[in-house]
Amino acid sequence: MTEARIAHSRLKLLALFAVFGLPMAMAWGMVEWRLGIPDERTAHGSLHPDLPQLADWPLGQVAKEGADDWLMAFDCASDCSASADRWWRVHRALGRDAHRVSRLRIGGTESKALPGESVVTWQAAPDWREPGALWIIDPEGRAVLSYGEGVEASNVLEDIERLLKLNPEPPLARLHDE
Template sequence: MTHAGRQRLKLLAFFAIFALPVAVAWGMVEWRIGIPEGRTAHGELQPSLPILSQWPLTAVEKDGEGDWLLAFDCPERCAERADRWWRLHRALGREADRVSRLRIGGGGEPLPGAALSQWTASPEWRSPHRLWILDPEGRPVLGYAPEVAASDVLDDLRRLLRLNPEPPMARYDQASSVVGGGTDGQ
């Protein structure tokens, strides 16, 4: 092979190195080969549910104003279910203070760190033993069936917290308003 032939071969190999990945990617998109399912959340998206302030509940309290909320409907066997979500809350580690828990229904005292509320009416979208994750503004984000694995909820919650970081000074702003008594600079 002559020198010019080797140079042409090198040039063709160079073009192939850059063109081959583009051709493979185009084929994957065109024929849907090797494309992941696209599922990222284990729960069901809940855009049709009303915001928390419109739920027919007695008073609802959250630990922090900017907290995400784990709300679970508990008409029976509340101690077992509450313990399950308490353990999940603890598994969040340092992010646990960004999440509050709300038990809806059931008798007895809630576990530490959880609030208790009751249904004043039963809405048509209510499903007993259901768990919802609500954003800091009270919008339902994800809903889970009663048999959901706690690890799936934990994965989703960690992902939501990672994708929606807390403002860097939020903890200090809350602490200074408590220490200062909330007196607006007086």
């Protein structure tokens, strides 16, 4: 072999090491020196990992439209028709992903349920209850995010869209529902 061919082969080998080694070195540097890692929050809601599973909430029978649905549960403390309408509009704004989310109104049984909404009441008010709060609950029944009474509907919509994007629907899920 000539010197030129040996140098060319070594150069190829170094390029191959660089292709596989540089990303690992960059990832290590990002973790070690916190370079390029965003520090800001991406969700507008609050995380409450200490909240019990939905099955352990002191509620009546909770009905969801689909078994794999996310749930928007809101505590209707006052002005229930306005709150129900507000969250119904957020639900409709989800567009093609609206079928993946169900709504649960807790309280406010005096006003009629809107389409796609189930209404239950607290059997006993838990100590973690926040009147007027909204909880986003995953298909397994865990409260993922919670919002206070004055939250902007656009912030909730943005968070739900992000959750649905990060947790895509299985490809054949619609066929199972039919």
